[in-house]
Amino acid sequence: MLPPARSAIQKTFRYQQQMQLYHTILSHDGDRRHPNSISARPVIDTPKNLLRTLLDGYNPTFHRHPLGHRVEALIKLNVHQQMCYYDGKLFGGYLTLLLDHILADCCQPIPAMTAYLNTTFLRSVSPGVPIRLSAWPEKIEGRKIYLTGSIQVPGTGNGELIDAVKASALFIRPRC
Structure with missing residues (x-):
């Protein structure tokens, strides 16, 4: 020893x-x-450039929701975004970054900050598959916005999507 x-x-x-x-x-x-x-x-020399590279291809669509917006995005990662800790498995921190970003988009047009983000990894995500991100608000209490989100990947069936990562979050709007 x-x-x-x-x-x-x-x-x-x-x-x-x-x-x-x-x-x-x-x-x-x-x-x-x-x-x-x-x-x-x-x-990649600045945090802004790094974030821009990590979110390359992120183009969300906004849908009406009784509590605000439901946001969805489909991403096919390029070679520079395929960060893997183990061969063939995307780094969980990168997946969490994507979830945090789409959850923040649900809070628009008023900015909000992440108070907590709880992620549950259900299965690994391969770097070469398209990733479907979705997020929606569950409850709003004053400045607090409770959100849910998920990352889905193609399943075995034709057009089937299965949950790979689920998230629940609390975002807080700043005081005016």
Whole structure:
């Protein structure tokens, strides 16, 4: 067994390696055989540019709902958006980002902030499949908006969609 100090140093070294790899992917073409080649796409240098890249292809449609809007969007991820922690499985944090964004769209035209977002992952989501996002309000109490959302992926049947991720959230509108 390693002494605690040595174990911590090894963990720090592995973390630094992962961050260096992440930086290489963002600023280079991702071909690990040629790490010094410059990508044709710009380096993602600001949080705004990163968010724009992550939400590329997000084009929601708004439907009337008794409490506001029901929002839906269909996304087919491009190569730069396919963030996987394990091979063939999208990173849960990215799926949660998509849910948070569509839930916030339900609150429009008045802005609201996420107070909590509870996600339940029912099945893994493959990076190559179209993803259907949907969100709708459940209840409004003053400045509080209770919302529900889901991510659906194609099932085995023709045109069948199955829930992969479900979410419940509380958004709060700012005081005027």
